[in-house]
Amino acid sequence: MTVRTRFAPSPTGFLHIGGARTALFSWAYARRHGGSFILRIEDTDVARSTPEAVQAILDGMQWLGLEHDEGPFYQMQRMDRYKAVIAEMLASGSAYYCYMSKEELDTLRAAQEARKEKPRYDGRWRPEDGKALPPPPEGVAPVVRFRNPVAGAVGWQDLVKGRIEFANAELDDFIIARADGTPTYNFCVVVDDRDMQITHVIRGDDHVNNTPRQINLLQALGAPVPQYAHLSMILGDDGQKLSKRHGAVSVMQYDEEGYLPEAVLNYLARLGWSHGDDEVFDMERFVSWFDLDHITASAAQFNTEKLNWLNAHYIKQADPQRLANEAGRRLGRQQVGFEGGPAPSRVAALYRDRVANLNELADAMHPYYSLPKPGAELLAQHLTETARTALAMLRERLSDCPWQAADLGQAVKQTAAAAGLKMPQLAIPLRVVLLGLPQSPSIDSVLEVLGRERVIARLESALGS
């Protein structure tokens, strides 16, 4: 049997980090076993689903590189199929019409809660042998409920959490079709998982309570029951649960904040899953290692600092040209272009092991492509008379110096010595003049990359000569 997994988000918002990890694990499991990964959009909540959210989810998946093999399937386009199954169930007696109004239900639930009972439907419209049902009220559109077994228990061997079992007495007859005829979540999932021949349902922890209902439904339909793996949730950096109001951000936000997708992927893979002591690995290796046995059963707290570390690691390894392109994309938003400046990939190479994200890289590259404007305080502190004298000497020396880091380093050192200064006493003013900053990579490589013309122009402009 070939493995078939699915990621089934509802398009009511962006793809957040928890959803991304669920997608990653489903994707990896399918890849690991040479199976198929299916994308299904669960948009039956017409009031809250939006096309923008669908696009946001697609964008997020694409940015991460989680490609699906089938789909995206949209549940709203499968209405006829759901309605046909509901009709079958009504005919076979595994589902029935319920004429209870929302108000009556609310009253029932309130009374149950007042008695400290678990709120649930009381089965008043459920047909039983020898039970007299009231006549259907006039003008009330009924919902359709699933006739859940009353006795025994329903359970499964969860691939993450082990054996889980629920007493059927805990489950009530849930609604499978609303009064307007549209099917509900638990029902659509079951029909789709069956029709799409899903073998492994990998989803969030919050669905554990839906699973027994779905299994009962599957069995009523005579369908095979897939394997289930429930992933525990991801908590925010502060240990609080993630929600729209608190801490949950779109994966695309990570792009904006300068993270590389491979860093986010690697971080997510390690959050709740492990392979011994391995921390840094690419997706190819992840897929070859991935299994459900090493997923943690308890919730995990998101740690931005570790993500930052991984991001810095991947930036150090990244191709300078790619980094330059990413920085260029960002600088472009600030109306800064690479035209007329030093080779972007050389500048990126100078900074790639000094920055933790792409925004920092863009900031670092900025002064290479537009004249820096050091603040008055910085100038006053570093451009002292002695410094200016030494810089003037250096300017002379640089006009005929071979333009190679080693020679340039020598030139700076010798100038400092000739002026009676320590190396930093010349190098730092030089940095301020060239880049507008007191720190930079080694001064010889900065000179080399910036180029003779620009260096001399910036020196002369600073010295007012």
Place this chain on the structure above:
RNA sequence: GUCCCUAUCGUCUAGAGGCCUAGGACAAUACCCUUUCACGGUAUGAACCGGGGUUCGAAUCCCCGUGGGGACGCCA
């Protein structure tokens, strides 16, 4: 309230009864490297929620408690 899940350093985790005086990573601290700032290197501190069992032996198995989380929708 009821049901379900869960519990190792601050954080992510290794650990499938003896390999554990509990390992790795991030973070922290110290030192080294160094023309600055970073990077990098080395070292240090830091944990098995509590109580009962089972066993020659328990971080690992069982029970109870406690903490945390989820669910109880004509949302998904």
